[in-house]
Amino acid sequence: MAEVEETLKRIQAHRGVVATIVVNAEGIPIRTTLDNSTTVQYAGLLHQLTMKARSTVRDIDPQNDLTFLRIRSKKHEIMVAPDKEYLLIVIQNPCE
């Protein structure tokens, strides 16, 4: 547990990391560094996108599965590690 916390802290402290969010399957944030409303917004939207992405991957080959999702936008890069029970979201600003 301590290791997990440590790793989370390290990730948060990295250069350019804007936010780190961990939400459970229902969309309730477990760990977040943003305010609640933004967190919930991110969680909801990314959850849907992850579902769609996973559906796409598995439709092509049912034995495959989605492991990681990265969305590169002009301002940020959003990285999502999806799982059955949670979503790990990190938003980074890679230029810093």
Next chain:
Amino acid sequence: MRRALGGPARPGTERSPGTGRPRPRGEARGVPLSGGRTRRGRTRPDLSATPSLGSQSPRRVLASAAMVTARRVVPADPRRHAGPRRRPAASPVSGRGVRQGSGASSGSQRRASILSGIYANKAASCRSPSTTSDGKAVDRASLVGNKYATRVFDDEGKDVTPRPLFRSDPNTVVPRQGKLLASSAYFGATGSGFLSSFSMHQTSGVNGSLGSFSRTYGSSSSSLSNASTTESVLDEIVEPGSRRDTAVSLSDVQVRQEEIKEWTKEDLDRRVDIYLTETETIWILDMPSVVVSVESEDAGRVLERNRIYVDICKNRPGNDRFVEKMMQTINGAAKNKEVQCDKIIMEDKGMLVTSWDLYDSFNVSEIEPVSKAEGSRATTGKSSKSHTTKEHNQTMLVSSNRGSTTSSLMISESAVLARIHEEEECHSEAILTSENFQQNLFFMERILMENIFQPKLAAYRQFPVLIDPDVTSDMSGIVAAVKEAEQEEHDKEKKDKEEQKNAFVDPSILSDLNKTPEEIVPPRLERLWSYICDLTNGHSVSSMAWSKVNPDLLAVGYGAFDCKEQKKGLACCWSLKNPMWPERIFRCEHGVTALDFSMASPNLLAVGMYDGSVTIYNVQSCNDAALLDSSESSNKHTGPVWQMRWVEQDRSATGDGKKERLICISADGRITEWFIQKRLDCIDLMKINRTESEKKKLPGEKERKREALISRLAPGMCFDFHPKDTNFYLAGTEEGHIHKCSCSCNEQFLETYRGHKGPVYKVAWNPFSTDMFLSCSADWSIILWHQDSQTPILTFSSSTAFVHDVMWSPKSACIFAAVNESRVEIWDLSASILNPVTSCFANPRVKFTSVLIAKNTDCLLVGDSKGEVSVFELQNLAAPNNNKVGTLHDIIGPAVAI
């Protein structure tokens, strides 16, 4: 008695038996006859079929009863009927089906026809009481057989011989339409039509009477008397009929034939009036009632039957036994049953079926029976669930979840419920501590690193560095300049700014892209990144080693730089993918002074420490605990282990294959080989005896007393096994001597090279030209030796600082890197033997302590006393096309005295 059916005859109607006639009579009457000529019947075989041909039942459908009479009446007057009255095409109108009282036609005519029909019947019937009808029946019966043999006559003498409904006479086959025409013509005609048919059979009488019928509505009797009046009419009618034979059919034919004539155009254009008239009522069923005399023998029975019938009629309305039915099929009795139930709740569920959904369902159903057995196990606790998670893949986890939830045992269900409650409480914690989460965190960190370090890593890997167009970096340092240089479209201003900012920018880099052949860009070192973290701050890098299998994995040993202050050491494994945090951290009791990865079992890392102990770690586990420790060994070193190496050796003597040995050299003057058995133990390979330096005995000097020695052994600082023949090796000592030793002989050195005046920190065989080796020492110099020569071949000294480390480049025979306290130097012997081709200065307060060259790329790792391992990229170094061994030999050629 003939009963006239006023309304439409219902085929299914049952006549009461009471009014039924005795059978023979009915038959005798032969109302539905085959004997009589019934044109109508012919044209409508459906009707005629049933009754006419000999089927004699009282309840017969007397559809043509009227027809019969009507036929008689019909004079078959073609002229009349083919006249304006009717068009040929109109025949089907009336000829079709049973038209009972339908069709509004010329009312009077119709009515007349019907009434005449009725009256004709009535007349016939009233005139024929049962008795007479008997007689007539007899007559009629005989009529069946012979058409014209018998004739039925009324009281008035009318010929009421019924005509057959159906004639099977082939001669009479005429077009239906024609028949219809004829028949309809007959029927549509006035009552005189009736009369005319009658007239067919008899000459005058009946015709006359019937003819009078048409004229008069009322009295029937009077009609008969008006024979004369009708005669004139009938004459007309009869006229064409007389032409015929007795066979009406023939007359039909003739009529038909006569009617057929040439149609001229004016005929076609002629206006023809169509008259639609109602047809004759068609009797489907006529069951005249029979009157029985009270005195007859049947009377009693008949009365009885009448009575029964009346009773039935009375009982009919509410009686269950009577069912009004319009059709003939029998329906089963319906029974209503009411059921009351709870409201059935319906739910709509929509599903988007995807192929992976199907795949999952199939897999689950397959794995279900397997996991059901595990399901019971899985209900025992959360830990078991996670246990199964580890054992199986995620599909299995799903199925085992399902198995646990679908297990039907009550106990397990309650257990599951209890667990669910528990889980909900500490659900978030479960997530955080789950393995998946940790792994995802791990990946996430690496990906973040990749994002941050991407350009540098790309440079490390010698990929072209791509510039992110969205990244507006204000990075200072060489890297930024490089990036912008590579981006030709980039803003020139910005580039200039960067240049101004950074004094280190080498303009040669900017021209890298458009290098002209004449320009020779000098090699340079470019700092990419450094492996550093909080942990390592304060330690000094004492040794570095690459992993033998994974060229991106680096082990760095941290100890104290100064020998005086010793603190706990650290051995870290760094990965290229995460330059900000080591993958493995092994904390050691003492400062780490040497370490090396094993080749045979690449997960083993041997660490030598300042106190002389040797520890072996397993890098695969994150665990801090050592795999093996030398603390129990009795033979362990007493001084710091300055160097250790896993050496592969051919044990040709023993016949084994290549075996790996762990060799250490330490300050207690022993070179030991360690064995990995149950515990770590070692044997001595060599004891480095102190060798007296050759001192020229000055003449006149007295013999000195032997120096008092603390120990007879000289501390060994470094060693290196020969790259080709691993039987012998070099060992450098603190004295400054370098000894060449052999594994097979552990008593004596083979050779001793004297040249250094201070402790030899490193010796290194040239990997290509294996007769040469380098050594560096604290006497500020690096010496290149040839193994056959006891004197140095070349000496490189460029600064006045201890040279801590030296290493040959794995790519070229002429290039090596050396690090002294203040800078790292790259020497290229083919370029210059006096000066390094390039060097990089350290930060003022930091001293470089060790150097390592990467095998797979042109990069250099330099460790310093602050615990930082900097990664430099060697740029623009002359690409070695060959090993340049020849070059080296050429260089040293003149120096080799021998």
